[in-house]
Amino acid sequence: MCRRASQADPLNPGDFLPLTNGKVTGAGLILIDMLSSTTRQTTDAGFRRRFHQRSLEHQRSLSAITMAFAVVAYLSFVATRSFVEGPAIGLQHRFACGLCLALLAMAMPRVKTTWVFGAISVAFTLMLQVGIGLNVIGLTSPLLWTLPAMVMVVMGAAPLWLTPTHFLIGTVVFYATGLPVMLDIHPTHDGAHLVCWMWIAISFSSAAVFHGCFYWFRRNHFLLEDRLVQLAATDPLTGLQNRRAFKEGAEKLLSTASDDAKFSAIFVDIDYFKSLNDRFGHALGDQMLHEVAQLLKAHTSVDNNVSRIGGEEFALLQRGGLRSAVGFAETLRIAISGIARPDGALTASFGVAEYRVGEGFMSLLDRADEALLRAKHSGRNRVCAERAVSADAARLKPLESPASDAHPGGESPCEPVRQPWDDHYLSSHFQPLYSLSHQKQVGFEALLRGERDDGSLIPPAILFAPKPFTSENDLDRVSHALHLANAARVIPGDAWVFLNILPASFVAEGYADQLADVARSVGLSPGRVVLELLESHGGSVDALSRAATQYREHGFLIAVDDFGAGHSNLDRLFQIRPDLVKLDGELIRATSPGAQQPILPKLVSLLHQAGMLVVVEGVETTDELILAVESNVDFAQGYLLGRPAATITPPEPVNRRIDHAFDVIAEGRTHQHALFESELHPYRLALDLAAQAYSGGVPLEDAFAPLATLELCISCFILDESGRQVGLEVNGMASMKAGDSLQPVANPRDARWDHRPYFRNAVLRPGVTVTSSPYLSLASGRPCIAVTIAVPTEHGRCVVGVELDWSLDRLPWPASD
Structure with a gap:
């Protein structure tokens, strides 16, 4: 495992500042600090051991070369001695000494420990002493031969001393054995004692300087190298390992671990970090990163590899299995949520x-990253574990067919299937959908429920809460097999089965084939299954469109759920082209501003024109059912028509309720029409009189004066044959309520109105007063009704009209709308 930077010489994040304007700022200080640190004593307790071990690696080859040169010099000494007259020790003894020196030199590159290195060095110097002594025996002036050699041995031995201890022990042993030799070589030589002491003083001081300088150079080199390695392996902002060092250390650890050792990777991503930088600046973002890094270091031990992978992402490699790692990640998640940010608390996904x-380490990290993505897509601030190895195969296996004689747990063919899941069971409930025109059940939406052993239901908030070891896609897929098996048992053979499906499951590779196989295995034709695409993230619109084609090839029908909420918009509809559109329940209660008229009829008309059948959800009252019928909705669903249940309820009471809604609408249509006509009658009469007066030559203001005094009159106008206004309009009583928010389009004089129905219908029926449907006036911004009549004048045929304010709650709208 790579050594964590925080365990020795931790870096100060404040030192890592950029270079600006050519001045030496934080980055320059780093270099200065890095170089100057070579002259400072480190506080790391393991520094001396690491330094000597590293010196051993570097110095073995240098020492071996030095020893080889010494062997060559010794052999030269032996050869030179052969040309000098006088008795001499046998050549074989001197060559044997040279052989010992060569063997010691050859052993040096293979040394693994510092004490063996020191032992070989001491032995080598002593052997050199022995060799020198053997060669000078018999010479008339041995001191002249011995003294230079003994001085050079001490001074040239600097590469042989790895540590100060080696130097002291080796030097003491060398002098302790060499001094008697020097004194006994020629005891009658004048001044031999003085020469020996001079030899010791000069050689020892020179050797100490040589060794001290060499040792100091090696130490500074190691400090610099150690610092550079640390910088190369450290993220400057947080002091954690960087990605490269983390990867190298993790791979080394995993490659040397035993087969039964367990390791887990944890991937961490700070939630909404970009918004933190964008709103509050990068300085605060850096502070948050530093605080998270300090928290991770505080909660981890030496056995954990911790790294900042990049940006706001961190990674950990720790010993232990998946469950212990998930528990540890949950601890970290809670701890991070205690860090405050200006707009709340910091959170992270794991x-x-x-x-x-x-497997390779990057494969492990990729699986942790995939789990992290699921955590982020599930709402963030949570921990998700990797998928099981065979999750897809295990989550979507066909359950027992209803035609089977044997069922798990001794079930009868009509008894619902329950699927074990975590510490409870999954079961299916079905809610009916009715065709309003046919007044009958045409389908059932399968809804997932969780049951305890005693049959009590688990609250949806618990059932669908994100869990570390299963994703919502796993739950989605297993619910499909469960619902299809139960639907084959209880749903009538001529009814649809509506299956909710997440976009991520919908676009999964090969899932269309799997789902078709499961449906056929339980005896359901895919043509009876409506896949209800949920309003959720996961999968682009293009991917959903391509997947829809694959499902249609098997015969499945496609529905889009909750249209009008979240991701479920018009672009999604027009690209996927579903067979059915399920309107969000709130749309049935939505009204237009001002007039408080329902928008459902227009929305249904729009979807019908796009070639899609419409299902309205959330029908809970009789008034909502009547509105659905009146809006020409195709299918309806809601508590009024049937609650979700494990069994199918008889449809007859609901059929009668729907039939009653039709009767109410039929009875109210005549009354509604009468109210509408009675409200408009005075304005029609007044418009007829104004048109006659204007045709007879009465000035515009005088002709329209009686009409302008009526309560709902906004303005009176005359349009020529091209639909342009003739003269000035006459403002009525209701014009005083108009605001100035639409001021740029408030003046109608330069506009053309021949495209409006109230103009076209009047031209088609000259002399007849026509009434428009309510519309949003471009001039006033209010719901209005136009009453018009085409009359001949001396300037040609004109359309005379009045615009009425129809925004009051008491005003009836035409029954045809």
Whole structure:
């Protein structure tokens, strides 16, 4: 495992500042600090051991070369001695000494420990002493030969001393054995004692300087190298390992671990970090990163590899299995949520994966990253574990067919199937959908429920709460097999089965084939299954459109759920082209501003024109059912028509309720029409009189004066044959309520109105007063009704009209709308 930067010489994040304007700022200080640190004593307790071990690696080859040169010099000494007259020790003894020196030199590159290195060095110097002594025996002036050699041995031995201890022990042993030799070589030589002491003083001081300088150079080199390695392996902002060092350390750890050792990777991503930088500045973002890094270091031990992977992402490699890692990640998640940010609390998402023997570290990290993505897509601020190895195969296996004689747990063919899941069971409930025109059940939406052993239901907030070891896609897929098996048992053979499906499951590779196989295995034709695409993230619109084609090839029908909420918009509809559109329940209660008229009829008309059938959800009252019928909705669903249940309820009471809604509408249509006509009658009469007066030559203001005094009159106008206004309009009583928000389009004089129905219908029926449907006036911004009549004048045929304010709650709208 790579050594964590925080365990020795921790870096100060404040030192890492950029270079600006050519001045030496934080980055320059780093270099200065890095170089000057070579002259400072480190506080790391393991520094001396690491330094000597590193010196051993570097110095073995240098020492071996030095020893080889010494062997060559010794052999030269032996050869030179052969040309000098006088008795001499046998050549074989001197060559044997040279052989010992060569063997010691050859052993040096293979040394693994510092004490063996020191022992070989001491032995080598002593052997050199022995060799020198053997060669000078018999010479008339041995001191002249011995003294230079003994001085050079001491001074040239600097590469042989790895540590100060080696130097002191080796030097003491060398002098302790060499001094008697020097004194006994020629005891009658004048001044031999003085020469020996001079030899010791000069050689020892020179050797100490040589060794001290060499040792100091090696130490500074090591400090610089150690610092550079640390900088190369450290993220400057947080002091954690960087991605490269983390990867190298993790790979080394996993490659040397035993097969039964367990490791887990944890991927961490700070939530909404970009918004933190964008709103409050990068300085605060850097502070948050530093605080998270300090928290991770505080909660981890030496056995954990911790790294800042990049940006706002961190990674950990720790010993232990998946469950312990998930628990640890949950602890970290809670701890991070205690860090305050200006707009609340900091949160993070976690992905956890367990190491599988033989896989590469990057594969492990990729699985943790996939789990992290699920955590982010599930709402963030949560922990998700990796998927099981065979999750897809295990989550979508066909359950027992209703035609089977044997069922798990001794079930009868009509008894619903329950699927074990975590510490409870999953079961299916079905809610009916009715065709309003046919007044009958045509389908059933399968809804997932959780049951305890005693049959009590689990609250949806608990059932669908994100869990570390299962994703919502896993739950989605297993629910499909469960619902199809139960639907085959209880749903009538001529009814649809509506299956909710997440976009991520919908676009999954090969899932269309799997789902078709499951449907056929339980005896359901895919043509009886309506896939209800939920309003959720996961999968682009293009991917959903391509997937829809694959499902249609098997015969499935496609529905889009909750149209008008979240991701479910018109672009989604027009690209997917569903067979049915389920309107969000709130749309049935939505009204237009001002007039408080329902918008459902127009929305249904729009979807019908786009070639889609309409299902309205959330029908809970009789008034909402009547509105659905009146809006020409195709299918309806809601508590008024049937609550979700494990069994199918008889449809007859609901059929009678729907039939009653039709009767109410039929009875109210005549009354509604009468109210509308009675409200408009005075304005029609007044418009007829104004048109006659204007045709007879009465000035515009005088002709329209009686009409302008009526309560709902906004303005009176005359349009020529091209639909342009003739003269000035006459403002009525209701014009005083108009605001100035639409001031740029408030003046109608330069506009053409021949495209409006109230103009076209009047031209088609000259002399007849026509009434428009309510519309939003471009001039006043209010719901209005126009009453018009085409009359001949001396300037040609004109359309005379009045615009009425129809925004009051008491005013009836035409029954045809």
